[in-house]
Amino acid sequence: MRVLVIGGGGREHAIAHACARHGHEVLCTPGNPGIAAHARIIDSPQDASTLARLAQQEGADLVIVGPEAYLAAGVVDECAALGIPAFGPTRAASRLEGDKAWSKAFMHRHGIPTAAHHAFSDLQTALDHAATLTPPIVVKDAGLKAGKGVTIAHTPEQAQDALRDIFTQPGAQAVTEDFMTGQEVTILALCSGTRYALTPPSQDHKTIHEGDTGPMTGGMGVICPFPLEPGVLDVIRRDIIEPTLRGMTAEGLPYTGVLYAGLMLTPTGPKVVEFNARFGDPEAETVLPLLTSDLAQHALDATRGQLDPTHVTFSEDASATIILAAPGYPAEPHKDIPITLPDPGPHGIIHHAGTRTQNGQLLSSGGRVLAITATAPTLNAALGRAYALADQTDFPGAQLRRDIGRRIGAHPDPT
Known part of the structure; x- marks a missing residue:
């Protein structure tokens, strides 16, 4: 097939690589220097209608949409209007991620377990409510914030400050939630209506510093698979994935694409932290290297209502991803830092998430x-390989966490 991947980050690098290794011709816009190793990069305006016309002009057999902003802008809808299969939810269905207040109400309507919450469109009401809560308090911007619109406040005053920050934007909405305890885990589902196939469970590490401290980021490292207790995956299927897909269909929003379920394994069972309407980033960079079947074919089948979950297969290996972030991230990342990459070898891949080239030199952007990312027969070995590659990368001032996998007792095996 000729596959057009839309996006230019690490997730899209993983998608392009997964498609290319099964022999598909891959195009990508806007792309990045790493994606260029697997795809033809196309410079194009990034509005939804132009991207759909680009897919038509290039004769794309399939479009795979990476970032959430493109889904919310209606790229899938625009492609459908031109008769082009696009793997991702429609603008209306992507509201499951794009509007956290609506998403929470949806979960309540369909009995999907999640934290108790309140939604606000008025600052003063939100401030008054926050003053009555017992910390810690979770405060979320209801809109799209690339995984960074969440504050865990340890005093009512911190919660109120977070709410004030959210309401500096016109038309803002905020959500406050009860704080949940337990291990976090991500389940990704390839979906076509009520049919779905699950990827192995993974675990992201969201804060910038070790020990799960510091500001929230888009993710600093992932392990896969996460070791779920026996029977827990069946509960997640029964109580979360299946009711969500049935509910979306019942509300006239049949869901095609990737459903990202960010879950908390609480003492009373799995509960939804958030839904996203696309592959996670950096979860995609960890999970997709384990996919042994054909992502592009699964995506095309899903758009046709023909997804066969039994055809979606994964390696028995483990994988680990270590993020190298720019100095100053997440507040003010430094750009244009020269980078020299090592040879990743047969068990590694260096996904480009924020790079550009100038005069042949790779720079941070x-x-x-x-x-x-590295794969290996065991998680400890995968972590060892990933950290070794990270240490061989010449990227002055790069930030990385040295405790990825530590929550479950995993440690890098240096052999």
Whole structure:
């Protein structure tokens, strides 16, 4: 097939690589220097209608949409209007991620377990409510914030400050939630209506510093698979994935694409932290290297209502991703830092998340710059390989966490 991947980060690098290794011709816009190793990069305006016309002009058999902003802008809808299969939810269905207040109400309507919450469109009401809560308090911007619109406040005053920050934007909405305890885990589902196939569970590490401290980021490292207790995956299917897909269909929003379920394994069972309407980033960089079947074919089948979950297969290996972030991230990342990459070898891949080239030199151009992934028969060995690649990367001042996997007792095996 000729596959057009839309996006230019580490997630899209992983998608392009997954398609290319099954022999598909891959195009990508806007792309990045790492994606260029697997795809033809196309410079194009990034509005939804222009991207759909680009897919038509290039004779794309399939479009795979990476970032959430493109879904919310209606790229899938525009492609559908031109008769082009696009793997991703429609603008209306992507509201499951794009509007956290609506998403929470949807979960309540369909009995999907999640934290108790309140939604606000008025600052003073939100401030008054926050003053009555017992910390810690979770405060979320209801809109799209690339994984960074969440504050865990340890005093009512911190919660109120977070709310004031949210309401500096016109038309803002905010959500406050009860704080949940337990291990976080991500489940990704390839979906076509009520049919779905699950990827192995993974675990992201969201804060910038070790020990799960510091500001929230888009993700600093991932392990896969996460070791779920026996029977827990069946509960997640029964109580979360299936009711969500049935509910979306019942509300006239049949869901095609990737459903990202960010979950908390609480003492009373799995509960939804958030839904996203696309592959996670950096979860995609960790999970997709384990996919042994054909992502592009699964995506095309899903757009046709023909997804066969039994055809979606994964390696028995483990994988680990270590993020190298720019100095100053997440507040003000430094850009244009020269980078020299090592040879990743047969068990590694260096995903480009925020890079550009100038006169043949690779430079940093974003916050999370590289997602360094390695696979191995065990998680400890995968972590060892990923950290070795990270240490061989010449990226002055790069930030990385040295405790990825530590929550479950995993440690890098240096052998």
